[in-house]
Amino acid sequence: MSAVYALYADPESAQAAVDRLRAAGVADREITVISSEPFESHRFGSRDKATWMFWLAGTGGAVGLAFAYWLTQMTERAWPLPTGGMRIVATWPNLIIMFEVTMLFAVLSTVATLLVTAQMPRRRPKLYDLAVSDGRILVGLDNPTAPLDALERALTVHGGQLKTLS
């Protein structure tokens, strides 16, 4: 297995490289762009925004709510001990528990989503270059299917030197 990529000094050239790869018929999801900072303002940076993460978080919260409801009700009924003349299942205090657990689950599910979708944690990935941490922007492909020369032409513009891993 192998990978092909090139490093660029600035987002503009990276963007150009991405465009040329597209032109060369490489599918969008095959192209990997790696940078040491987010570039929301560039087209390559604004690919696959994850708006549905909110929904997952919400779902997590809902699960938490349900769990907290069950927990309070079940435990209070399991051994009904009256205190201070309050009802056995005291709704007001339980609301507090429910709120906290809801938020907890929402947070956890958010993080879970993040880790899963961002494929973390994982061992050191194949396609990476230490130069990225110096501010270079990496554009490349894992296991390129397209012919190498085409890719080379696409990547070696704007001072991008082609590198291959195998």
Place this chain on the structure above:
Amino acid sequence: MDRRIFLKVTAVTGTSATLASCGNPEHAIIRFIPEEEHVPGVAEWKPSLCPLCQAGCGVIVRVMEGDAEVVRNGQAGVMRMGLAKKLEGNPAHPISQGKLCGRGQAAIQIAYHPDRITQPLKRTGPRGQGQFQPVTWDAAIAELVAQLDGLVTSNNQRGLAFLKGGGRGQRDDLVSQFLDRFGAPPAVSFDLFNYDVLRRANLLSFGREQLPTFDLARSGYVVSFGADFLGTWNSPVAQHAGYGQMRQGRRGVRGAFVQVEPRMSQTGANADEWVPARPGTEGVLALGLAHVLLSARLRPADAAGRAGALIDGWNAGLTGYTPADVEKQTGVAAARIERMARALVEQPPGVAMIGGAPLAQTNGLFAALAVNALNALLGNVGQPGGVSFMPQIPATVTPRRSSPPERRTLQAVTAAILAADPSPVQVLLVDSTNPVFASPSGWRTREALLKVPFIASFGSFIDETSVLSDLILPDHAFLESWVEGRPESGAAVPVATLAPPALRPLHQTRATPDVLLQVASRLNKPLDFPWQTFDEMLMAAFATLPAPSADTDAWTAAQQQGGWWGAADAAGQTRPGGPAAQAEPAGRTTQAGGTNQGGRPDAAPVRALEAQFDGEPAAYPFHFLPYASHAFLDGSLAHLPWLQELPDAMTTAMWSSWAEINPQTASKLGIAEGDVLEITSTQGSLRTPALLSPGIAPDVIAMPVGQGHETFTRYASGRGQNPIKILASAAEPETGALAWAATRVRVTRIGPPNGDLILFAGEMREHPHEHEHER
């Protein structure tokens, strides 16, 4: 019973058993075979007698099985035995009626006290250093016998003196018989807060040398002159029961009560009116009340009979006791005197009582006679709701050889010892009294005792007196021994309390009466007592009492119910006894021993005496008022941790001693709460924290008696101050009783609070700030 109950019961008993064995010491190897059978976890209630004061409350002891470390013939080990768990009043007992005061309940700690003397001790070091070594009982008794034989051979039987607390009963009778048979002078009984003056007054007024019994339950208006009858005076438990009834026991009637005293006592706190009359003028006030009744023709003068006749100028209508005159002397407003006097007759039955400080003045007897006269005038003597005298059972079962004994006060004895050389007292026996602690330094009791060649004491603890002794023969705790008592007040029926030991001895101690009998038998010239042991003597004593029912005798019945007493009458109400109408209850009773001697009307009328105070008013501006502490009485209970940690009723102080001072006076002297004061009398001085109290007259400093022990167990030693030390030796002339309220002092502020004053309560007022506003 069904299974669930069975399980419950077993559960309860089971847990109890495990808990009962909590006291089981791991290190002990030897386990003795139990000497008695107990069902684990099941309580058995055994009768006994509270030994702490002369009231003589019958108690019941809750006995449950448990493991105790004991010594049996020289071998230490653990034994499963019946252990006393709690003391409660004996419901069948006419005096306690099932109730018991806090002190009485704490008495259980005497038996289990960690500093109890567990075996006979012989002095090794110099006297007073408290260095003793254990000796066997045989050796100890042999030594005492040798000493006594020595007196006999030197034909100096009168060289034996016996010093004891003021008790009444077979034990005391045994002592006096012992001395009588030995040829020694009678026992000297010492008790700081004794009732000699009151007994004498009652003898003079009513021919009964005895403490009065009050039928408070049916009283309408009570005037108490310094008598702490809800605290420490006379028969507190019985009086409590009556008091409760007096307040709320009768539909539509609520008895009223006035307390006359310069320092508000716990009893005074319950009064509807608190009258801080000048110390030593109580008698005058009483006669002032009488004057109002006489002058208003509310009562005929002759109603007072002999009691009145004893008062100088009685039949003349007590001229000179007009409310105005009395106000001048007592400081009590004339109008108030009028009102009180009228209330005495308008809210019948009215009754007056006197006790405590007023009798501890140089004019105490006069005050007592005045109050007696007032009662007689009110016609309440022997009447419902009035004052009466409890029928007595003769204390002695065997006639004395010599005729009635002369009275000797401790002061006289110590004086004699100090005067003569060698000491007239060669052998001194001390039992259940601690004069070195409880007598004023003026008496020089300690020096006197140090002059006595040989002292043996019977106490259970090493205190200031027994620490001076050469030989200590530790007595059983009351729960471990036969107890018997003949209370002289508190009930309408004759009472002889009796109980066998409630639990087996924990230590190698012996009952003092038994020891005396053994000594008596081992002397070269044995004192031939008809009994080997104390219980034989008791049996003989109770044999003379009528059987309560056909199928049993007095002795057996008494052991079961905790004593013998005459039946109450049909109404179940306390029937008043008294000289006027001495209704003889069931059972053979006679007048108290020694009655009527010198008590006949031929006694000359007494005239009002000014109370004399030690110390010039200029140099010593304050009256010094020591009072019997609620927890410790005269200090004999300061070794009980429960009582040390009991917040004082008035001040909430624990583990402390203090001096009460009026806030205005304090601010004049620049004294704040807790400041360390120096209180100085002509006799000496002491330092103690100040406690500001609105319930004390501006010219009075009050201090509780009981703390300030030098040697008295780990709980009391070196704690607080002893006010008795700075008391003057003034005495009431007739009886020679110490006038402990006749000392004047001066007060100076020494420094800021030193933490000696430990209070349980945070605030003394329920609305502190409102109080600040109104001031």
Place this chain on the structure above:
Amino acid sequence: MAHRWGMAVDLDRCTGCEACVTACRAENNIPTVGPDQAAAGRAMHWIRVERYWEGDFPDARLTFRPVLCQQCDAAPCEPVCPTYASHHTEEGLNAQVYNRCIGTRYCANACPYNVRFFNFFNPQWDRPLQLQLNPDVSVREVGVMEKCTFCVQRINAAEIQATADEKPQKDGDLKTACAQSCPATALVFGDLNDPESAVSRLSRSPRGSQLLGDLGTQPKITYLARQSQT
């Protein structure tokens, strides 16, 4: 019919003699903490006789008021306990389960009467004073709260006895240690569900009121006011 244990305190009978205080100590194995700890505010008195001064000399007055756990029906001390150590029993008692207590001391703060006490150290009894301990009452270890139980051990014993004898309890058979010892009978204990019981009758007295009743704690102890002459 279930019992509902309550008490009436007649302040006109109470003389402040504190027999109840010692009785409680003896019955419930309450340790003495000693002078140093007492000075540090750790003395334990499940029942205490509060005394309050009014006015100044010579018109000073002093009143006594025994205060023990009021066994509230709406007890503030109960719900705040995270472990149910403090809870309400069927018979309306404020139970304190020592083994469940982890010592947050929240109940003591919530209690308006300050009748809860904390074991700051393991209790000590100098040998052989421990022989007096009542085997029916557990000794509390360091770190747990304790308070008046209305002598629950006596209540249980009496109920077991009554069932064993197969006859109902009579009013007055069962007394708490304090009520038993009270020489002036100021403390009366009994079943509030029995309208004829002494405590019920006293609780209906016009002199009756409840301590800090306006806090809504619904105490089961009724205080009968002290009356005054004129």
Place this chain on the structure above:
Amino acid sequence: MSDADRRLTDDLLRPLLTTSARFWVLVAFLGAIVATGLGTWVYQMYWGFGLTGVRWPIFWAFYVTNFVFWIGISHAGTLISAILRLVNARWRRPVTRCAEAITVFALMIGAMFPIIHLGRPWLFFWLIPYPNQRGIWPNFRSPLVWDFFAITAYLTGSVLFLFLPMIPDLALVRDRTTGWRHRCYGVVSLGWRGTTKQWNRLETAMEIMAIAILPVAVSVHTIVSFDFSMAPVPGWHSTIFGPYFVAGAIFSGIAALIIAMALLRTFLHLEEYLHPVHFQNLGKLLLMMSLLWAYFVFAERLTVWYGNETAEMAVFRATQSGAFAPLYWTMVVCNFVIPFPILALKKTRTIAGCVVASSCVLVGMWLERFLIIVPSLGHKYLPYSWGTYRPRPVEIIITISTFAAMSLLYVLFAKLVPIISVWELKVGAHPAHAAESVEARDDEQALFVARTEP
């Protein structure tokens, strides 16, 4: 740009890569104090809680004061980062991580106190709802159990809130280091690459977290206030307590943050990244909170005084004119009289000024918590049972050691992680991003100038 970035990176990573002797001395010193504190706690557990000054009827004192105080401090992070993140205030970038770190550590310390103050600390886990042999669950009616849930949620939330934006920087460190450090950072950076997908997910996640953490933060201190307001104790039983405590918490939180930033700035030479303007802005926030605090105190006091209810007034007097008056007025001076003028005047709202004000506020807020707890407990309804409280050595030592613990954790954190978010600064420095607010733009330029001067 990239060399500017490189300098930025080097500056911010320097503390991680180079260690001075001074660092070890500091760690040893703080460590010693913390060890003493822990030892003291063990000592207290061994002998019994009686070693403290706690007494009848004041059953809560120093420990609970510390609990409330530290939980309050923890509100620094979430407020600064979450709110500023949501409103996307640019000047927040260098500040967020210091703030979030404070949150996490303050919470850890604060959460220890409910355990330290237990009579039987070894049984603290009975607060946790889990199936157990006792067959009994926690009492959800108890505010202490609410505390447990709230703090758990808040702590989890803040730890993640701190960690997520750290991942790219950890990856950065990973690439800059070798050997065991390289491996360690490799593990904790979870194999971060920086693909556009990862960046987007991270940003979204942070947005959600920011939204979620805010209500939790508010609820946490409200519930802490419930510990008091639920009990019928004069001075406690008040509806104002929730917002009152939250405001106080944020107040002390910002103060703590300002002090932390000032220290970092000096010791890690971050003058170029932590600017007067940051202190200016935080100073304004602090000023606002000081006013808010004063408002709450006034409202609370006035209500009590006007209501003139006996028990409440007893507490009122004790604090206003009684034994606690000295402490009370010190509190007022520290929380309002001193900070207000310093922060109100632009001239004095300097870094030094802000630090002075913040220090006062920390003292004042600690006193406030103490004065809420102790006087009320000492003056409940029955004056007979009133009491007063003096701390004992164990309490004082443990209290001091918690401040040392905070410093220690912070020092170590700054040693292991870039205390200022490198990638966020880079983003901030990116010219392509048009600044939103005027303030932000000045801010950006300031940063720029700062970086291109030499």
